[in-house]
Amino acid sequence: MANRTGELVEAVQEAHKLDVNALLRYAQAHVSGFPLSPSKFNLSQFGHGQSNPTYLMEVEAGDGTVKRYVLRKKPPGKLLQSAHAVEREFQFCGMWIAWEIYSLELVEYSFSNVLKALGDHTKVPVPKVFCLCNDPNVIGTAFYIMEFLEGRIFVDPSLPGVPPERRQAIYLATAKVLASLHSANVDAIGLGNYGRRDNYCKRQIERWFKQYLASTSEGKPESNPKMFELVDWLRKNIPPEDASGATGGIVHGDFRIDNVVFHPTEDRVIGILDWELSTIGNQMCDVAYSCMPYIAQVGLDTVELAKGFEIIGIPEGIPTQAEFLAEYCNEAGRAWPASQWKFYVAFSMFRGASIYTGVYNRWLMGNASGGKRAEHTGRHANSLIDAALAFIAKKTVLPEQPPSVSLGRRQYGTENKVQGLPEGSGRFVPSKKVQELRNRLIQFMEEHIYPMEEEFSKLAQSDLRWTVHPEEERLKVLAKKEGLWNLWIPFDSAARAKELIYNGSANTHHVNDRFLGAGLSNLEYGYLCEIMGRSLCAPQIFNCGAPDTGNMEVLLRYGTKEQLNEWLVPLLDGTIRSGFAMTEPQVASSDATNIECSIKREGDSYVINGTKWWTSGAMDPRCRILILMGKTDFTAPRHKQQSMILVDIKTPGITIKRPLTVFGFDDAPHGHAEVSFDNVRVPAKNILLGEGRGFEIAQGRLGPGRLHHCMRLIGAAERGMQLMAQRALNRKTFGKYIAQHGSFLSDIAKCRIELEQARLLVLEAADQLDRLGNKKARGTIAMAKVAAPNMALKVLDMAIQVYGGAGVSSDTVLAHLWAAARTLRIADGPDEVHLGTIAQLELRRAKL
Numbered sequence: 078m079a080n081r082t083g084e085l086v087e088a089v090q091e092a093h094k095l096d097v098n099a100l101l102r103y104a105q106a107h108v109s110g111f112p113l114s115p116s117k118f119n120l121s122q123f124g125h126g127q128s129n130p131t132y133l134m135e136v137e138a139g140d141g142t143v144k145r146y147v148l149r150k151k152p153p154g155k156l157l158q159s160a161h162a163v164e165r166e167f168q169f170c171g172m173w174i175a176w177e178i179y180s181l182e183l184v185e186y187s188f189s190n191v192l193k194a195l196g197d198h199t200k201v202p203v204p205k206v207f208c209l210c211n212d213p214n215v216i217g218t219a220f221y222i223m224e225f226l227e228g229r230i231f232v233d234p235s236l237p238g239v240p241p242e243r244r245q246a247i248y249l250a251t252a253k254v255l256a257s258l259h260s261a262n263v264d265a266i267g268l269g270n271y272g273r274r275d276n277y278c279k280r281q282i283e284r285w286f287k288q289y290l291a292s293t294s295e296g297k298p299e300s301n302p303k304m305f306e307l308v309d310w311l312r313k314n315i316p317p318e319d320a321s322g323a324t325g326g327i328v329h330g331d332f333r334i335d336n337v338v339f340h341p342t343e344d345r346v347i348g349i350l351d352w353e354l355s356t357i358g359n360q361m362c363d364v365a366y367s368c369m370p371y372i373a374q375v376g377l378d379t380v381e382l383a384k385g386f387e388i389i390g391i392p393e394g395i396p397t398q399a400e401f402l403a404e405y406c407n408e409a410g411r412a413w414p415a416s417q418w419k420f421y422v423a424f425s426m427f428r429g430a431s432i433y434t435g436v437y438n439r440w441l442m443g444n445a446s447g448g449k450r451a452e453h454t455g456r457h458a459n460s461l462i463d464a465a466l467a468f469i470a471k472k473t474v475l476p477e478q479p480p481s482v483s484l485g486r487r488q489y490g491t492e493n494k495v496q497g498l499p500e501g502s503g504r505f506v507p508s509k510k511v512q513e514l515r516n517r518l519i520q521f522m523e524e525h526i527y528p529m530e531e532e533f534s535k536l537a538q539s540d541l542r543w544t545v546h547p548e549e550e551r552l553k554v555l556a557k558k559e560g561l562w563n564l565w566i567p568f569d570s571a572a573r574a575k576e577l578i579y580n581g582s583a584n585t586h587h588v589n590d591r592f593l594g595a596g597l598s599n600l601e602y603g604y605l606c607e608i609m610g611r612s613l614c615a616p617q618i619f620n621c622g623a624p625d626t627g628n629m630e631v632l633l634r635y636g637t638k639e640q641l642n643e644w645l646v647p648l649l650d651g652t653i654r655s656g657f658a659m660t661e662p663q664v665a666s667s668d669a670t671n672i673e674c675s676i677k678r679e680g681d682s683y684v685i686n687g688t689k690w691w692t693s694g695a696m697d698p699r700c701r702i703l704i705l706m707g708k709t710d711f712t713a714p715r716h717k718q719q720s721m722i723l724v725d726i727k728t729p730g731i732t733i734k735r736p737l738t739v740f741g742f743d744d745a746p747h748g749h750a751e752v753s754f755d756n757v758r759v760p761a762k763n764i765l766l767g768e769g770r771g772f773e774i775a776q777g778r779l780g781p782g783r784l785h786h787c788m789r790l791i792g793a794a795e796r797g798m799q800l801m802a803q804r805a806l807n808r809k810t811f812g813k814y815i816a817q818h819g820s821f822l823s824d825i826a827k828c829r830i831e832l833e834q835a836r837l838l839v840l841e842a843a844d845q846l847d848r849l850g851n852k853k854a855r856g857t858i859a860m861a862k863v864a865a866p867n868m869a870l871k872v873l874d875m876a877i878q879v880y881g882g883a884g885v886s887s888d889t890v891l892a893h894l895w896a897a898a899r900t901l902r903i904a905d906g907p908d909e910v911h912l913g914t915i916a917q918l919e920l921r922r923a924k925l
């Protein structure tokens with residue numbers, strides 16, 4: 078939830094009280110338009126995020142109008158013994174810390190000049206500064222009075238309570254406004270002498286290291302040898318652009334989302350606050366610092382360093398770090414910083430560690446301005462040093478290139494143009510990279526998969542039906558080798574997996590980058606998934622089958638590191654398979670609030686009781702893990718009763734009761750099982766995300782995973798078209814090839830029209846999913862889910878018709894493809910539910 082700027086105030090703290098009369102006199106003399114004989118004057122203090130005491134001045138003029146101003150002053154705290162040092166307050170990652178700055182004269186309140194220059198000469202949104210008072214005799218310290226901005230401040234970077242699509246807009250607006258600040262021409266606006274552009278980081282490393290040494294000298298907290306290691310690395314890895322000043326310009330110094338004021342209702346920035354640390358320097362430091370929520374979060378009120386979004390999962394709607402950066406780079410015209418990113422992030426953490434050590438030292442001496450809240454800062458400093466070193470040790474910290482399909486569908490830099498659509502191409506034409514993968518996939522299908530279909534089908538109808546054909550495993554190894562493995566993984570999920578699985582895991586010796594797909598967007602995968610859909614046995618050979626992809630996506634998004642290592646790694650490797658157990662025979666499960674399976678906490682375990690059916694994949698001998706949805710609290714609000722939990726299929730109390738059949742097909746060896754759970758006890762740590770989060774996970778799971786069915790249905794229909802045309806060109810009835818009969822020509826043409834319509838809709842849905850996220854794309858996804866199976870059924874039915882008796886037999890793949898397509902009018906959520914979604918959106922639009 079955002080806080081209104083006017084609601085962030087509280088009574089003035091005792092230590093920050095000031096001479097109100099003196100203040101009023103000064104304001105009347107120096108602030109133009111300030112009421113001269115106010116009937117009321119109220120002073121309150123902002124409680125959040127103010128490095129220096131900041132007050133709201135509310136003045137009621139004689140005519141009853143109320144004017145609001147903001148006053149900001151230096152803190153009253155004790156000065157350090159050094160003649161040059163002054164104590165200031167500074168926030169790092171959302172909380173208060175005290176910060177010492179040497180050489181105050183470098184920045185002595187001259188930031189008000191920056192605000193003025195930016196306000197007068199650029200479009201960078203900054204509050205107007207009305208006056209600056211350097212005379213400590215007025216209210217005890219220097220201060221300035223500026224415009225009060227009525228708007229919203231997002232105190233928590235995870236934006237709780239904000240709808241996902243707005244989270245995206247808020248982050249992108251933040252990236253944009255930082256870019257606009259960094260684009261200001263300092264020479265043209267008279268700030269050329271505000272600081273030095275070159276060697277900023279070099280100077281800062283020495284300054285903060287000196288500070289660290291001063292805070293850890295004899296009789297003070299012990300120094301951490303790892304800090305020396307970190308400094309050594311930083312000194313050796315300063316990017317060349319730092320020396321040249323190529324990335325030099327205005328640096329805000331404390332640029333975070335909660336130092337930005339948003340418009341009261343629109344997701345645009347109306348002001349950047351807290352300019353005390355601004356200077357001229359290397360702007361990439363601002364950029365890295367603004368990305369800290371993705372990497373690590375610390376605060377005075379927390380004992381431990383909290384993990385960043387890239388580790389714990391990015392809240393829905395918030396762009397990935399790469400997307401946020403891509404937006405910034407695009408707007409600021411900056412090169413993609415992949416090769417320097419380690420340095421800038423590590424530098425941010427190093428600076429934080431030095432600051433925290435200083436605060437801790439003062440806390441031990443009894444004069445930290447954060448009071449008791451500063452007691453954990455020593456630990457934070459060491460955690461930051463550890464985090465910085467761990468970050469440096471990572472294999473990759475950013476993709477080599479910015480996301481090819483960014484949130485705004487933009488291209489970043491000329492070198493990336495080749496990744497986009499070829500010149501003059503249409504909207505839905507695959508890029509060269511995708512086209513190349515597609516060709517390889519088609520070749521693989523022709524050489525290895527279609528020829529094996531009959532063989533696989535024979536085994537599936539034999540007594541050995543619930544065993545795996547050895548050729549299937551051999552083809553999986555081949556697909557891995559050819560880079561056609563796990564292509565479904567969206568690039569952002571791959572980045573998270575890399576982070577969580579590869580770094581420091583013991584269980585990854587056999588897993589490498591090949592297991593994380595080809596860095597594709599959902600749209601790009603759409604062109605490939607379609608090809609796999611031409612054969613029922615293909616998706617598994619490429620490790621792209623349902624329900625594994627949906628389950629892997631759940632683990633990628635919501636699993637803990639331990640869960641990922643135990644279950645996701647073997648799933649990505651294709652050595653085990655999984656099931657998703659939600660549907661129950663006794664209740665209408667298209668409305669998942671009906672489900673009755675109970676998940677009850679008992680000590681360190683959860684105990685599961687209930688019956689599930691249509692648990693696809695549970696018959697497979699390789700199936701090891703089920704994601705089960707049940708209720709942890711039958712009394713909670715309707716959508717908070719459900720939870721998801723990981724269940725090892727071998728747990729006592731689980732009985733696979735029977736395989737279900739679809740029009741007689743049991744889909745062996747994969748199968749769809751009825752499964753009973755009788756006092757099944759699983760460790761409490763197996764819960765996903767937490768109790769009551771089941772629906773939230775289901776939303777995440779059902780987006781991309783379910784669109785895969787639509788993509789495959791396009792492929793199934795293409796297979797139908799191809800078989801239909803071949804048959805019609807080769808078989809004669811009543812003296813003519815079927816293809817010469819007028820009715821056939823009309824039918825096949827209509828099938829083609831419907832197929833192309835559905836394909837475009839599916840691609841559009843995938844594209845919207847990439848650009849807008851699950852929620853905003855839901856209308857188009859719902860349309861695709863209705864259109865694709867209905868179209869495929871029509872085309873396959875027509876192909877079956879052309880094949881006559883052979884069509885309804887199992888001698889061709891058509892009957893099985895048709896049966897599978899028919900289930901998807903139900904299994905992927907009944908048509909009626911999707912139609913309901915589409916209709917609701919339509920009516921909502923009409924009401925606007």
Ligand SMILES: Cc1cc2nc3c(=O)[nH]c(=O)nc-3n(C[C@H](O)[C@H](O)[C@H](O)COP(=O)(O)OP(=O)(O)OC[C@H]3O[C@@H](n4cnc5c(N)ncnc54)[C@H](O)[C@@H]3O)c2cc1C
Nearest residue numbers: 657658659660665666667691692693900903904907909910
């Ligand atoms: C081949 C196959 C594989 C499956 N795999 C899995 C799996 O792996 N895991 C899993 O948990 N489940 C799976 N399912 C189950 C599937 O998700 C459910 O069948 C589906 O959600 C519908 O639930 P239900 O069968 O209880 O039908 P019900 O909820 O009883 O619905 C029956 C019918 O009611 C009507 N209806 C429902 N809602 C509305 C509405 N809002 N407006 C108008 N009419 C409505 C529709 O005609 C619908 O078909 C699979 C099903 C099949 C056929």
